[in-house]
Amino acid sequence: xxxxxxxxxxxxxxxxxxxxxxxxxxxxxxxxxxxxxxxxxxxxxxxxxxxxxxxxxxxxxxxxxxxxxxxxxxxxxxxxxxxxxxxxxxxxxxxxxxxxxxxxxxxxxxxxxxxxxxxxxxxxxxxxxxxxxxxxxxxxxxxxxxxxxxxxxxxxxxxxxxxxxxxxxxxxxxxxxxxxxxxxxxxxxxxxxxxxxxxxxxxxxxxxxxxxxxxxxxxxxxxxxxxxxxxxxxxxxxxxxxxxxxxxxxxxxxxxxxxxxxxxxxxxxxxxxxxxxxxxxxxxxxxxxxxxxxxxxxxxxxxxxxxxxxxxxxxxxxxxxxxxxxxxxxxxxxxxxxxxxxxxxxxxxxxxxxxxxxxxxxxxxxxxxxxxxxxxxxxxxxxxxxxxxxxxxxxxxxxxxxxxxxxxxxxxxxxxxxxxxxxxxxxxxxxxxxxxxxxxxxxxxxxxxxxxxxxxxxxx
Amino acid sequence: xxxxxxxxxxxxxxxxxxxxxxxxxxxxxxxxxxxxxxxxxxxxxxxxxxxxxxxxxxxxxxxxxxxxxxxxxxxxxxxxxxxxxxxxxxxxxxxxxxxxxxxxxxxxxxxxxxxxxxxxxxxxxxxxxxxxxxxxxxxxxxxxxxxxxxxxxxxxxxxxxxxxxxxxxxxxxxxxxxxxxxxxxxxxxxxxxxxxxxxxxxxxxxxxxxxxxxxxxxxxxxxxxxxxxxxxxxxxxxxxxxxxxxxxxxxxxxxxxxx
Numbered sequence: 001x002x003x004x005x006x007x008x009x010x011x012x013x014x015x016x017x018x019x020x021x022x023x024x025x026x027x028x029x030x031x032x033x034x035x036x037x038x039x040x041x042x043x044x045x046x047x048x049x050x051x052x053x054x055x056x057x058x059x060x061x062x063x064x065x066x067x068x069x070x071x072x073x074x075x076x077x078x079x080x081x082x083x084x085x086x087x088x089x090x091x092x093x094x095x096x097x098x099x100x101x102x103x104x105x106x107x108x109x110x111x112x113x114x115x116x117x118x119x120x121x122x123x124x125x126x127x128x129x130x131x132x133x134x135x136x137x138x139x140x141x142x143x144x145x146x147x148x149x150x151x152x153x154x155x156x157x158x159x160x161x162x163x164x165x166x167x168x169x170x171x172x173x174x175x176x177x178x179x180x181x182x183x184x185x186x187x188x189x190x191x192x193x194x195x196x197x198x199x200x201x202x203x204x205x206x207x208x209x210x211x212x213x214x215x216x217x218x219x220x221x222x223x224x225x226x227x228x229x230x231x232x233x234x235x236x237x238x239x240x241x242x243x244x245x246x247x248x249x250x251x252x253x254x255x256x257x258x259x260x261x262x263x264x265x266x267x268x269x270x271x272x273x274x275x276x277x278x279x280x281x282x283x284x285x286x287x288x289x290x291x292x293x294x295x296x297x298x299x300x301x302x303x304x305x306x307x308x309x310x311x312x313x314x315x316x317x318x319x320x321x322x323x324x325x326x327x328x329x330x331x332x333x334x335x336x337x338x339x340x341x342x343x344x345x346x347x348x349x350x351x352x353x354x355x356x357x358x359x360x361x362x363x364x365x366x367x368x369x370x371x372x373x374x375x376x377x378x379x380x381x382x383x384x385x386x387x388x389x390x391x392x393x394x395x396x397x398x399x400x401x402x403x404x405x406x407x408x409x410x411x412x413x414x415x416x417x418x419x420x421x422x423x424x425x426x427x428x429x430x431x432x433x434x435x436x437x438x439x440x441x442x443x444x445x446x447x448x449x450x451x452x453x454x455x456x457x458x459x460x
Numbered sequence: 461x462x463x464x465x466x467x468x469x470x471x472x473x474x475x476x477x478x479x480x481x482x483x484x485x486x487x488x489x490x491x492x493x494x495x496x497x498x499x500x501x502x503x504x505x506x507x508x509x510x511x512x513x514x515x516x517x518x519x520x521x522x523x524x525x526x527x528x529x530x531x532x533x534x535x536x537x538x539x540x541x542x543x544x545x546x547x548x549x550x551x552x553x554x555x556x557x558x559x560x561x562x563x564x565x566x567x568x569x570x571x572x573x574x575x576x577x578x579x580x581x582x583x584x585x586x587x588x589x590x591x592x593x594x595x596x597x598x599x600x601x602x603x604x605x606x607x608x609x610x611x612x613x614x615x616x617x618x619x620x621x622x623x624x625x626x627x628x629x630x631x632x633x634x635x636x637x638x639x640x641x642x643x644x645x646x647x648x649x650x651x652x653x654x655x656x657x658x659x660x661x662x663x664x665x666x667x668x669x670x671x672x673x674x675x676x677x678x679x680x681x682x683x684x685x686x687x688x689x690x691x692x693x694x695x696x697x698x699x700x701x702x703x704x705x706x707x708x709x710x711x712x713x714x715x716x717x718x719x
Binding site (some may be wrong): 430432433434435436437438440441442444445446447448449450451452453454455456457458459 | 480481482483484485500501502503504505506507531532533534536584585586587588589616668670671674677693694710712713714715
């Protein structure tokens with residue numbers, strides 16, 4: 001045995017050695033990872049050659065963020081798409097050697113071919129440029145902490161842009177692009193959310209909260225005309241509007257009913273059992289017709305009522321049968337109007353939370369109800385009703401759900417096992433230290449015998 | 461520091477043998493007056509109280525109070541090595557982890573030494589008042605043992621009835637009933653066979669025979685046993701060990717509907 005093990009050990013050792021030598025004499029050498037690995041972008045076709053990636057202030061987070069700006073077609077934001085950590089991926093990037101690359105980016109010389117070879121990147125990140133309304137990028141310029149809307153003065157576009165010059169260094173640069181077309185674009189968008197006045201050849205702007213609200217709302221409306229992206233629709237539209245199933249709700253109403261009849265029955269029971277059943281039946285029937293229930297409910301309730309001496313257990317049994325019979329019908333169904341309103345609200349909140357400075361969001365939220373074309377009334381009534389139903393369902397469940405056991409986590413299980421083991425060990429040790437006489441005495445019937453401490457008092 | 465040397469070593473063995481079938485673990489409380497023990501059985505209906513006076517030992521030394529928590533089964537195992545004429549010496553420190561037990565052969569050619577691990581035992585001490593019993597019966601211990609074992613074959617409990625005529629042990633079981641009656645008996649030549657009944661008023665009490673038979677395991681200690689009865693108080697069964705050292709058992713009577 002020992003010999004085989006020894007020979008094996010030698011074997012692996014020699015193999016290791018071989019592996020080590022082969023590794024050091026590898027045919028290919030892996031170059032050091034690049035400091036500035038290439039990134040993969042998907043850029044819009046319509047973006048012209050003049051488009052550049054610039055740093056501008058992110059409207060929501062107030063941090064310099066990269067945007068693609070094209071003097072002809074406008075602004076684009078980048079969305080980074082990464083592979084999840086659980087499934088790591090990488091890009092293999094090659095250039096086609098056969099076709100000599102055109103120096104296609106205009107004036108700038110392409111330094112690629114020499115240095116740009118074939119790459120394998122570490123992370124499979126993909127940056128997709130999608131159009132963004134430049135309005136959002138100039139929103140930070142509109143925040144003037146000192147001002148209330150009445151005191152705000154009309155100031156020129158340049159003065160507006162001045163406000164974020166520090167944080168957004170590339171803004172001035174791009175304002176000069178394309179013979180001022182970028183500037184015109186920005187001022188036009190500025191006009192959409194501002195009251196304007198023409199002063200000579202210059203246009204003056206004053207921020208209007210109402211206009212901004214209307215603008216964002218119209219964007220939200222466009223976003224919500226079709227269904228939202230699926231995960232969003234699921235989480236923010238379908239789930240919040242979902243009503244608890246009818247079975248639960250019906251259970252609550254029946255408990256109330258039976259409870260009330262039981263109470264009345266108890267009161268009357270003193271008089272006579274005849275009048276008891278007589279008075280019990282109509283109450284139940286009224287309740288049943290009110291809730292518009294099926295025949296099965298009336299059946300079970302009448303059978304309950306006919307039995308004058310009903311016990312608590314039979315009440316529970318009849319309740320359960322009702323619940324099963326009518327389970328899984330939602331108590332409320334949201335109308336298409338309510339759904340579309342919820343969608344609109346979700347879209348509005350989404351835009352606010354991702355593109356609008358937080359200081360403006362509060363203003364927008366407060367201005368929203370005042371908007372003439374956005375009447376969230378039906379949605380609000382639906383939601384409050386839904387809330388009430390949910391609370392009822394929760395109460396009903398907590399009252400009736402005595403079968404649900406607490407789920408133990410691993411720690412508790414381990415603790416319990418440890419305790420059990422200890423107890424067993426203890427018992428075992430005790431058994432060993434126990435004489436036969438002591439064991440036998442345990443079986444003696446000591447009924448009618450008082451404890452010694454009843455006769456003799458404890459010493460201090 | 462405890463050091464106690466007992467020439468009548470068998471006394472220790474017999475005491476432990478008598479107690480070990482009633483209690484499992486107990487404290488031997490040592491102080492300058494001797495070694496005492498008080499313990500109850502698991503059901504707390506019986507109590508054993510032992511006192512080995514310092515005079516029984518030669519020499520006896522105990523500087524301060526020491527509680528020796530002992531498992532009696534373990535102690536029995538050690539005492540099994542004790543031989544008839546051995547001298548036994550108990551030694552322990554002031555806060556002992558173990559009890560040192562030495563057996564010396566009387567011819568002094570062999571010394572056995574054992575260390576018994578001790579344990580911490582939480583025990584309540586009950587104060588037992590001196591009681592004037594209505595009836596006190598002193599009789600040969602072997603006689604008492606015999607009556608108890610004989611009646612145990614018939615029933616699980618015995619009624620002890622002491623009147624001026626004598627003391628009657630009676631029982632009723634499934635197969636029938638039985639009774640043993642003892643009268644006052646004096647024999648000047650064989651005093652240990654005497655039966656003395658002292659009575660202030662008639663008493664009748666019922667007890668569990670299993671427990672009484674258990675008490676009778678102390679019979680080898682002494683050829684006399686004293687049985688004290690009074691209404692509404694536990695029965696006392698006392699064996700005198702040597703001199704004034706004693707081993708006492710108390711048992712709660714059965715009250716209310718019997719069987």
